Amino acid sequence: MKWIGALLLLSATTWVGFELAKKLNDRPKQIIQLKNALQILEAEILFGQSPIIEACENLSRQLPEPISLLFKGISEDLRKHPGNLYDIWRKNLDSFWPIVSLGVNEKEILRQFGRTLGQHDFTQQQKHIHLALTHLDRELQEAHDYQFRYSKMVKTLGFLTGLLVVLLLI
């Protein structure tokens, strides 16, 4: 009985460690997906000249799972009750953020980008998209750095903490 409890505790802390490492590993991937999303959005605006609802729908079809939910939510909200785009953008960002591994900086970048969306002509809009892409590039580098430094450490620390607690309670 004692050993079963010890094993359970150990596996729980190890799992926590792996979960944290997964969050660290997912962040660069999702930033890259966000960058892809902005590039597709740029193409939609400049070449397709499609309205924002259709652009968001196309984006949600083309992108992989976690990121596509943001654009799906925005297009659905816009269809249901068309209003201020920035309000809808911000509301969707808030509800979208807990399900991804991204940090607050990326959220702020996207929020500021959403405020410029639909306010300018093509060239200005393109400049704003490039600005957001540059910011995301910087965040991507930082995320890679964090991943490189901490993901292994978090895994090992989870296991070791479990071992320590088991030893204390035995």
Next chain:
Amino acid sequence: MLGDASVLFQIAGIGIIVAMIHTILKQMGKEEYAQFASLVGFIIVLIFVINGISDLFQQIKSVFLFQG
């Protein structure tokens, strides 16, 4: 009293694991957390040792002062 050596092994295990945590944290450049982890390990071991020593003092008191 003396036959119960498992506490020694427990303290040794805690020491080894705290040392490993310290090494890993230091490798990753988190010196202050490493120091903190060692300090916490030391305090935990200290609590164990204080328990043992208080047992010893109770024994001495019961031998010489006819108490307990």
